[in-house]
Amino acid sequence: MHNDLVAALDIGGTKIAGALVDGHGTIAVRAQRPTPAKEDGETVMRAVEEVVQELAASPSWGRVSALGIGSAGPVDASAGTVSPVNVPGWRGYPLVRRVREATGGLPVELIGDGVAITAAEHWQGAAQGHENALCMVVSTGVGGGLVLGGRLHPGPTGNAGHIGHISVDLDGDLCPCGSRGCVERIASGPNIARRALDAGWRPGPDGDTSAAAVAAAAREGDPVAVASFERAARALAAGIAATATLVEIDIAVIGGGVGKAGDVLFTPLRKALADYATLSFVRRLTVAPARMGTDAGLVGAAAAALAGRTGVAAAGV
Amino acid sequence: MHNDLVAALDIGGTKIAGALVDGHGTIAVRAQRPTPAKEDGETVMRAVEEVVQELAASPSWGRVSALGIGSAGPVDASAGTVSPVNVPGWRGYPLVRRVREATGGLPVELIGDGVAITAAEHWQGAAQGHENALCMVVSTGVGGGLVLGGRLHPGPTGNAGHIGHISVDLDGDLCPCGSRGCVERIASGPNIARRALDAGWRPGPDGDTSAAAVAAAAREGDPVAVASFERAARALAAGIAATATLVEIDIAVIGGGVGKAGDVLFTPLRKALADYATLSFVRRLTVAPARMGTDAGLVGAAAAALAGRTGVAAAGV
Numbered sequence: 001m002h003n004d005l006v007a008a009l010d011i012g013g014t015k016i017a018g019a020l021v022d023g024h025g026t027i028a029v030r031a032q033r034p035t036p037a038k039e040d041g042e043t044v045m046r047a048v049e050e051v052v053q054e055l056a057a058s059p060s061w062g063r064v065s066a067l068g069i070g071s072a073g074p075v076d077a078s079a080g081t082v083s084p085v086n087v088p089g090w091r092g093y094p095l096v097r098r099v100r101e102a103t104g105g106l107p108v109e110l111i112g113d114g115v116a117i118t119a120a121e122h123w124q125g126a127a128q129g130h131e132n133a134l135c136m137v138v139s140t141g142v143g144g145g146l147v148l149g150g151r152l153h154p155g156p157t158g159n160a161g162h163i164g165h166i167s168v169d170l171d172g173d174l175c176p177c178g179s180r181g182c183v184e185r186i187a188s189g190p191n192i193a194r195r196a197l198d199a200g201w202r203p204g205p206d207g208d209t210s211a212a213a214v215a216a217a218a219r220e221g222d223p224v225a226v227a228s229f230e231r232a233a234r235a236l237a238a239g240i241a242a243t244a245t246l247v248e249i250d251i252a253v254i255g256g257g258v259g260k261a262g263d264v265l266f267t268p269l270r271k272a273l274a275d276y277a278t279l280s281f282v283r284r285l286t287v288a289p290a291r292m293g294t295d296a297g298l299v300g301a302a303a304a305a306l307a308g309r310t311g312v313a314a315a316g317v
Numbered sequence: 318m319h320n321d322l323v324a325a326l327d328i329g330g331t332k333i334a335g336a337l338v339d340g341h342g343t344i345a346v347r348a349q350r351p352t353p354a355k356e357d358g359e360t361v362m363r364a365v366e367e368v369v370q371e372l373a374a375s376p377s378w379g380r381v382s383a384l385g386i387g388s389a390g391p392v393d394a395s396a397g398t399v400s401p402v403n404v405p406g407w408r409g410y411p412l413v414r415r416v417r418e419a420t421g422g423l424p425v426e427l428i429g430d431g432v433a434i435t436a437a438e439h440w441q442g443a444a445q446g447h448e449n450a451l452c453m454v455v456s457t458g459v460g461g462g463l464v465l466g467g468r469l470h471p472g473p474t475g476n477a478g479h480i481g482h483i484s485v486d487l488d489g490d491l492c493p494c495g496s497r498g499c500v501e502r503i504a505s506g507p508n509i510a511r512r513a514l515d516a517g518w519r520p521g522p523d524g525d526t527s528a529a530a531v532a533a534a535a536r537e538g539d540p541v542a543v544a545s546f547e548r549a550a551r552a553l554a555a556g557i558a559a560t561a562t563l564v565e566i567d568i569a570v571i572g573g574g575v576g577k578a579g580d581v582l583f584t585p586l587r588k589a590l591a592d593y594a595t596l597s598f599v600r601r602l603t604v605a606p607a608r609m610g611t612d613a614g615l616v617g618a619a620a621a622a623l624a625g626r627t628g629v630a631a632a633g634v
Contacts, residue, residue, distance in 0.1 A: 074596060074597045074598055076597075076598070083597065131473065132472070132473060146563070146564070148465070148470070153465070153564070155449070155564060155565030155598075156448065156449060156565055157565060157598040159565065159596070159598045160563065160564050160565045161563060161564075162562045162563065162596060162598075163562075163563065165562050165595070165596055166558070166559035166562050166563060167485060167555045167558065167559060167593055168484060168485065168486075168487045169485075169486060169487055169488070170485045170486055170498075170551055170552060170555040170593075171486070177595045177596060178592075178595035179558070179592065179593045179594075179595045180592070180593070234487055235487065238484045238487040241483070241484065241496070242483035242484060242559055242563075243563055245479045245480075245482050245483050246463070246477065246478060246479065246480065246483060246559075246560055246563060246564070247463070247470065247472060247477050247478075247563070247564060248472030248473055248474060248476065248477045275495075275496065275497070276484055276487070276496050276497070277496075278482070278494045278495035278496045279391060279476070279479060279482055279494060280391045280393075280400065281391055281393070281472075281474040281476045281479075
């Protein structure tokens, strides 16, 4: 298996990235296009086809045995369709069939982007060697995926691990998803910044009101900035504890922009986790920052292609 | 497989039930002892041994190929030990080894009682034919278990599906488990009754202040009783929606005393579920009352023994 290649696509609202990836997770060939997210569905698909064609022009293409797609969600892996929130031209779009046609008939595996990140962290990153893990991206939104019993658990539609939209505050603020008190509504970067601003925090001379700026202020001891991160940490802790209590994970890996805040996030998060993860079988739970960089989506899509192709836990996924 | 038998033990704080069960889930032979829950660990174990001996005296015992235990939790299936909250004499008690010795060396499978109920509902009850299900017991406490990808998901320690102790109200009341705003803290029978009493509901001449009495009052339109069930329904809905969002279940089965309240519970529950289960991949989620009766624990323990013995999804579990 380690001698041949798979192709990977990482499809988001900003860019469509493609790569050929070997059995060790090393990226051999890359291609990329901006996502024409505001255009009609066929225009978006043409950008995907251009990425595939550029990969297919590589002399290594002949060794490619499968293709994995990690896509912004929701996806429907059972139907082979995607409906990314930020790509309105694609609603129930038959991406798997279209990509299969563009590749001349390769087997295609589709998973959500949170699941793809998880596959990458489990294969090569902070969740490596863990039989049961939750991997999260905390940035503009909050996404995630699960490894259960040593294998990726995408769920029947490829969306499992969607921790950003579980409610940890049943009477809380309305979330754009329609529910209330979702983890994302409290812990995403924009919500960390909004809460700090509402409570009186003011940006520096550069006018930067991002969560990263709030994190910088928190590191310098600004109490309002600290409090906003503590609140995010409590919501993340309640969500992570709920996941552990439901499916027995032993590690939660946190990536994305907010995950990069470091101790400003992880110190109150570990403290809050002790408050919410109380049952004997979840007390050993640890949290760790993500280790994969911006290629996580591609590496995870490749892992899904390898696993799907063999029908077993290929590449440790 | 359908020609031979397994033995099953259902160990709770009140009784220790045992049975011989065939490959169709039919109970052939029964034995039972009260649980001497306040006594020392060896005294409790003697009651278990008496149940096993009574089963072993059956002429069918020679066809028994394995034994399954569903025990009040927490359990630790990986260590083979149990620490039931209501049996203080057992803390990290090596139940699997002791039962194996009492049976002369049969293979023994241990799962938590919520997982056992789930195995039973999936094999014979309301979750039959569902690939991904949450089964719950809502009574004095709130427990549960998961079926994922067509198979029971006990998790590494046998406690997965512990929905009673996920927080749906991160600033809520302290729960005896140490966390806050747990589903059980809001939706269990005693909490339904307490909330109704606190809000001014008064029992009838019989003085019955159980959740069943509150349910009877709610059926007659008492607004305080109705409101207490609605609050329980919201907490259950938030927890069920969280589970579906995390692992993609398509049915939640609810048993136990509170589950028997009927429309008083299920009508507001279905309404609240529409509020919390909002993402495309969880909208098809349904809730249904449990179908298995008081033998669910025994039948589920038998299912675990059948599945464990063959190493595959025996008996549909």
